Amino acid sequence: xxxxxxxxxxxxxxxxxxxxxxxxxxxxxxxxxxxxxxxxxxxxxxxxxxxxxxxxxxxxxxxxxxxxxxxxxxxxxxxxxxxxxxxxxxxxxxxxxxxxxxxxxxxxxxxxxxxxxxxxxxxxxxxxxxxxxxxxxxxxxxxxxxxxxxxxxxxxxxx
Amino acid sequence: xxxxxxxxxxxxxxxxxxxxxxxxxxxxxxxxxxxxxxxxxxxxxxxxxxxxxxxxxxxxxxxxxxxxxxxxxxxxxxxxxxxxxxxxxxxxxxxx
Numbered sequence: 001x002x003x004x005x006x007x008x009x010x011x012x013x014x015x016x017x018x019x020x021x022x023x024x025x026x027x028x029x030x031x032x033x034x035x036x037x038x039x040x041x042x043x044x045x046x047x048x049x050x051x052x053x054x055x056x057x058x059x060x061x062x063x064x065x066x067x068x069x070x071x072x073x074x075x076x077x078x079x080x081x082x083x084x085x086x087x088x089x090x091x092x093x094x095x096x097x098x099x100x101x102x103x104x105x106x107x108x109x110x111x112x113x114x115x116x117x118x119x120x121x122x123x124x125x126x127x128x129x130x131x132x133x134x135x136x137x138x139x140x141x142x143x144x145x146x147x148x149x150x151x152x153x154x155x156x157x158x159x
Numbered sequence: 160x161x162x163x164x165x166x167x168x169x170x171x172x173x174x175x176x177x178x179x180x181x182x183x184x185x186x187x188x189x190x191x192x193x194x195x196x197x198x199x200x201x202x203x204x205x206x207x208x209x210x211x212x213x214x215x216x217x218x219x220x221x222x223x224x225x226x227x228x229x230x231x232x233x234x235x236x237x238x239x240x241x242x243x244x245x246x247x248x249x250x251x252x253x254x255x
Contacts, residue, residue, distance in 0.1 A: 057180045061210040121173050121217045128214035
């Protein structure tokens with residue numbers, strides 16, 4: 001499966017403006033909505049779900065990476081976003097390190113024609129392998145354009 | 160001396176990010192090392208104190224894992240983790 005195809009350029013953010021975790025979640029949710037990949041009326045559900053998820057446990061998985069991921073009613077397929085904040089954001093990550101790279105995954109509550117929940121663990125494994133790669137993190141932080149940033153996902157897809 | 164314990168992933172959603180977070184949080188509060196691998200496999204062993212490494216196991220419901228801890232608090236950690244796995248990480252069905 002070509003998981004990188006789930007990350008559309010228009011849903012990704014090269015330089016986040018957010019100065020806190022809360023602002024970052026809002027910014028990612030807004031970007032996903034403005035990308036047109038999801039219906040505008042799902043925007044608040046997505047934003048709220050992302051905030052609620054953080055109250056269960058931080059999605060900061062270490063190595064300056066966070067993987068916010070939620071299920072949202074009304075979606076027909078998974079929508080993903082890669083976002084970079086070079087300055088780093090406090091995220092209460094498991095290793096205490098600030099977060100610079102966000103992989104956000106928004107997915108339907110159950111199976112649909114375009115989405116098979118059985119794929120979730122496999123996609124998360126792919127994301128985890130990318131996130132662990134020192135080169136990927138370094139190149140993502142150095143990307144000058146959004147196509148460069150998103151291109152990394154494809155380039156390093158078989159890592 | 161290394162202490163070992165086999166556990167089974169019983170929660171429906173498998174070892175996704177939140178269970179991995181719970182494992183690492185518990186492991187980090189113990190001085191010992193923690194290695195985890197699918198039972199019976201020799202190669203795919205990961206650091207139990209790294210969420211990202213644990214996620215690469217892609218352990219689904221029903222998977223049996225071998226936990227190995229070495230150092231201070233090893234037995235206590237393994238007992239705690241065995242309870243955590245047995246409880247299904249406190250998840251309701253369909254959680255993720």
